[in-house]
Amino acid sequence: MATAPIAAETLRFVRRSRQRDLWFATLALVILFAACLTLFGLIADLVIRGAPHIDRDFFTSYPSRRPADAGILSAWVGTVVVMAVTAVIAIPLGVAAGVYLEEYARRSLFTDIIEINIANLAAVPSIIYGLLALGLFVYGAGFGSTILTAGVTLALLILPVIIVATREALRSLPREMREGAFALGADRWQVVSMFLLPAARPGIMTGVIVGLSRAIGETAPLITIGALTFIAFLPPPPFTPEFPWISLDWLWSPFTVLPIQMFNWVSRPQPAFHELAAAAGVVLLALTLVMNGLAIYIRYRDRARRVLG
Amino acid sequence: MSAETAAPAGDLPAIRLDAPRAAALGAIARKEAPALKARVENLSFWYGDKQALFDISMPIHERRVTALIGPSGCGKSTLLRCFNRMHDLYPGNRYAGRIVLEPEGIDIIAPKTDPMIPRLRIGMVFQKPNPFPKSIYENVAAGLRIRGVRNRAILDEQVEKSLRRAALWEEVKDRLHASAYDLSGGQQQRLCIARALAPEPELLLLDEPTSALDPIATAHIEALIDELRENYTIVIVTHNMQQAARVSQYTAFLHLGKLIEFGPTEEVFTRPRKSMTQDYITGRFG
């Protein structure tokens, strides 16, 4: 059976298209490769310079004028404590706001304005939050330059991220789930707490961790509110030997955090301190990676379990 | 008002374990004609500006199956979803007319009626199985938990009873705590039926419950509907004429949002009064 040959014009057209695809794919690959390589190089450099300094003493020593004695005790404790305050404030507020906007509020001019505001807040430079906190919390509320102020400031900073993540997680749930729950006679609170939030949890957790990862590296707003750069003591312990056994005095303690400690060391002339900064950077990076790993694990586990709440 | 709905304050009204069965036995003993469970009176409905239902009036007989049939887009689901105020979940929807729920005579769609009242008394099974991402057990128990039941023994008993009624118990009794998503489509639909049955609703709404199922699962569910009729009032939407003829005692034929014909299924199918019904049933359009 004779078949007509494919027109030369068609062949040429196809060849040209294929070539264009090839060009684009090659270019994209090269750029991607360059970007990855640069990132990898930066991390490798940090680890090579910093890793030798990371030992037990590094975690258990206060900063010091002598590089050999200096450690990050006050910095990592500060980071952990400030992050805890941030999380305790930002998670419930952010999730509650997201639930309200997505499930309770009727669409109106009011909610539209709030929505635009939240979207813009997420893009406000972090130092602006620092300035706001300086006026509002440090002086206005009289909190001073304390762990409490730092936690509240960073909580404000990441609130939009958590609100948006909560809303998106809720919005992506199938409407059949809502209808099924309402059809059983549930009130709105039951629909949210028994069905929607458990199902939205992986998405919300991802948002929370993205937010906290952002907060953990923030430096500018904390310097603005008056974080110390050299601190050789720990906040008072949260537990006391006598009644009522817990104390919130630590909230009112001055503090420093890892990125500020790094900043301090980098700005000194001695190269030994620069290596310490790299070591602190490795610790900070590891913390961030652990948090991201946690987010991935939670998402994976919830998807695998398919029994939520 | 019947005795079982006049529960003491604090008790949740919609849990009336075995009350429908007792009422059914009483009625049968007294040889009463089927009472009305609900009356649809001059019901119109709008999705925003678009009117989807036009002045529909029909009775829903107690402990009988009423089938809603008609071509795609004629408003069957829309009508069904009026009974439990599902349309309230989306803004811009509007009802007119009344749906009176007996025996109290409350108007389901009146704005002053809290939508939770019909929803606590009326169960619904959706066209597409929509189990919650929870265990099989928790899916069935959900309606009871919503009503504040915490007693483990009551929950266990109702879960088993509902799963048995939905003809699913034997298949899942050994894995009640596995995810509902691990069930097949047909099993999921039976699970949704069990979920709707667990709180013992007075009225059961089924929106094409077998459209996603194979013939065997369909036969299962049709047999189930026939059994449920002893205790429950059922309104079922179906595209399948044989199914409507098999399972229902009353049939309503809708077309373009209007009720064309309503009557005992036998009459609608053997001697319809409207030629349009005749044409649809015999497959000449739709």
Ligand SMILES: Nc1ncnc2c1ncn2[C@@H]1O[C@H](COP(=O)(O)OP(=O)(O)OP(=O)(O)O)[C@@H](O)[C@H]1O
């Ligand atoms: N959310 C909605 N907004 C606007 N119009 C809608 C909406 N849902 C349904 N409609 C319209 O209302 C009419 C009735 O729809 P409905 O879903 O009740 O039909 P149906 O009889 O259930 O059809 P099917 O057999 O295909 O399920 C259709 O014209 C449909 O396009």
Ligand SMILES: [Mg+2]
């Ligand atoms: Mg439909």
